[in-house]
Amino acid sequence: MLKQTPSQTVGPYFLYGLIPQPYGRRGVADNRLASPELPGEHIRIEGQVLDGEGNPIVDALIEVWQADAEGHYPAEAADGQPRHFAGFGRADSSAGGLYGFETVKPGGVAEGQAPHVNVIVYARGMLSHAFTRIYFSDEAQANAADPVLALVPEERRNTLIAQRAELPGRTVYRFDIRLQGEGETVFFDA
Amino acid sequence: MPENIGTRPPIATVPAIMGKPTVPNDLTKPSGNANPGGGNAFSPRDWTQHPPYDHGPYRSTALRSPRQPLIPIKQALSNLTAPAFGDGSIDALDHDLTRNAVVNAAPLGERIIVTGRVLDEDGRPVRRSLVEIWQANAAGRYVHKVDQHDAPLDPNFFGAGRCLTDDDGRYRFVTIKPGAYPWRNHHNAWRPAHIHFSLFGHSFESRLVTQMYFPGDPLLPLDPIYNCTPDESARQRMISTFSIDRTEPEWALGYEFDIVLRGRNATPMEA
Ligand SMILES: [Fe+2]
Numbered sequence: 001m002l003k004q005t006p007s008q009t010v011g012p013y014f015l016y017g018l019i020p021q022p023y024g025r026r027g028v029a030d031n032r033l034a035s036p037e038l039p040g041e042h043i044r045i046e047g048q049v050l051d052g053e054g055n056p057i058v059d060a061l062i063e064v065w066q067a068d069a070e071g072h073y074p075a076e077a078a079d080g081q082p083r084h085f086a087g088f089g090r091a092d093s094s095a096g097g098l099y100g101f102e103t104v105k106p107g108g109v110a111e112g113q114a115p116h117v118n119v120i121v122y123a124r125g126m127l128s129h130a131f132t133r134i135y136f137s138d139e140a141q142a143n144a145a146d147p148v149l150a151l152v153p154e155e156r157r158n159t160l161i162a163q164r165a166e167l168p169g170r171t172v173y174r175f176d177i178r179l180q181g182e183g184e185t186v187f188f189d190a
Numbered sequence: 191m192p193e194n195i196g197t198r199p200p201i202a203t204v205p206a207i208m209g210k211p212t213v214p215n216d217l218t219k220p221s222g223n224a225n226p227g228g229g230n231a232f233s234p235r236d237w238t239q240h241p242p243y244d245h246g247p248y249r250s251t252a253l254r255s256p257r258q259p260l261i262p263i264k265q266a267l268s269n270l271t272a273p274a275f276g277d278g279s280i281d282a283l284d285h286d287l288t289r290n291a292v293v294n295a296a297p298l299g300e301r302i303i304v305t306g307r308v309l310d311e312d313g314r315p316v317r318r319s320l321v322e323i324w325q326a327n328a329a330g331r332y333v334h335k336v337d338q339h340d341a342p343l344d345p346n347f348f349g350a351g352r353c354l355t356d357d358d359g360r361y362r363f364v365t366i367k368p369g370a371y372p373w374r375n376h377h378n379a380w381r382p383a384h385i386h387f388s389l390f391g392h393s394f395e396s397r398l399v400t401q402m403y404f405p406g407d408p409l410l411p412l413d414p415i416y417n418c419t420p421d422e423s424a425r426q427r428m429i430s431t432f433s434i435d436r437t438e439p440e441w442a443l444g445y446e447f448d449i450v451l452r453g454r455n456a457t458p459m460e461a
Contacts (some may be wrong), residue, residue: 001311001312001429002309002310002312002313003236003239003309003311003423003424003450004235004236004239004240004311004398004450004451004452005239005398005400005427005428005448005449005451006239006240006241006400006419006421006425006427006428007240007241007398007399007400007423008288008399008415008418008428009248009401009415010240010399011386011388011401012291012334012336012337013324013332013334013337014324015334016325016332016333016334016348016349016350016388017322017323017324017349017350017386018322020350020390021349023333025350026281028275028279028320028322028352029273030456032457051253051254052252052253052254052255052257053253055253056436057254059336060356063397065269065271065272065273065394073271074273075274087272087273088273096350101201109292118269118394120394120397122399123254124250124254125248125250125251125252125253125254125255125414126243126254126255126418127240127241127242127243127245127248127251127418128235128240128241128242128243129262129397129399130243130256131395135306146338147267148263151261151262151263151264152261153316156258156352176245178255179253179254179255180253180254180255180256180257181350184256184258185256185346186258186259186261187256187258187260187261188260188261188262188263189201189234189235189260189261189262189263190263190268190269190395
């Protein structure tokens with residue numbers, strides 16, 4: 001058996017390497033996962049990344065990986081061809097700790113699993129990345145039956161539920177990520 | 191000197207009151223090529239190799255380290271799919287950082303070749319998998335707008351590239367040897383020369399972001415980030431090796447750097 005190569009922090013300067021579009025270069029992913037014609041409910045997921053004192057973290061990288069509205073993960077993501085659904089997205093938090101994704105609400109991926117988005121959080125000051133999941137506040141019944149949420153102590157489950165808000169012409173789910181302290185987001189050893 | 195105070199993050203035990211959720215064995219719908227074996231479980235993150243979240247000598251970890259125990263997700267509930275990238279994601283010069291941003295001349299500095307294999311823990315090549323890198327220029331300056339280190343930018347060097355591994359799991363970049371740079375973690379703190387790497391592997395859960403170092407760098411013993419992981423041999427595996435075989439005559443020195451990602455378990459863990 002070979003040993004896993006150790007993780008290292010993404011550092012403060014990942015943006016031009018991993019999301020180089022603001023530098024006028026092509027990237028493999030950004031924060032738009034779905035084209036307008038993709039079937040499903042089009043939503044925005046947004047929130048703030050916060051440190052142990054509640055201050056915004058402006059150099060975090062958030063990656064998401066999710067199924068489409070019918071619960072299918074894309075077989076070939078970001079192969080350079082025009083596609084309606086990437087499934088994979090990247091966003092940074094340079095705007096005051098805020099990140100956001102334009103996507104469709106995922107379907108349940110398998111029997112018993114509530115609709116969710118897989119999330120990885122990276123930042124300067126994080127030597128290893130952290131896994132979490134975004135669930136949806138309007139899926140109370142499915143969430144109650146979800147076997148992964150069931151692993152989480154009840155009083156902490158709310159940190160994994162994005163709160164739905166209807167704004168003029170669009171639906172926004174709020175999902176803050178607290179790395180430490182009161183209301184610390186649940187992270188998984190996934 | 192940074193002490194190696196590494197300890198694995200606490201992993202929560204499943205509260206007894208929850209009982210065992212009864213779930214089918216294969217809850218995922220593997221994507222076309224991400225999980226050809228279908229239903230295989232992935233070996234867990236090896237916390238004897240990876241750094242802990244909280245590492246005192248690296249000051250920025252203080253307020254950014256989760257303190258609650260990580261919740262283990264049983265293998266049967268894990269996500270076994272991963273985004274797959276194809277040739278369409280890669281442009282012809284993406285692997286050559288000495289040419290992918292040329293305006294009017296070659297970038298300044300020592301040209302090098304960085305190559306290696308991406309493997310899983312069983313030594314199997316991770317094929318057709320995206321490798322992304324980013325780095326400072328020869329003067330130790332990043333293109334990133336926030337980097338204000340008093341060292342020159344190179345108009346002909348962007349400092350980022352990507353490629354896919356081949357069928358042997360091998361990647362290859364041509365680049366400029368990065369310079370050391372100061373970073374204010376403590377008095378007279380300098381990062382050893384390094385290249386940032388991002389890897390995907392077979393599953394979203396095999397994602398890895400790491401850094402590659404250079405052999406013989408006198409800053410390595412002083413660097414809290416390099417020294418964050420408790421296992422000496424783990425640290426050594428982040429250092430590339432000089433390779434005369436990868437060195438190209440009259441052209442560039444070669445460095446070899448293999449990367450090992452989480453593998454598939456031969457026998458699935460208890461579900
Ligand atoms: Fe760096």
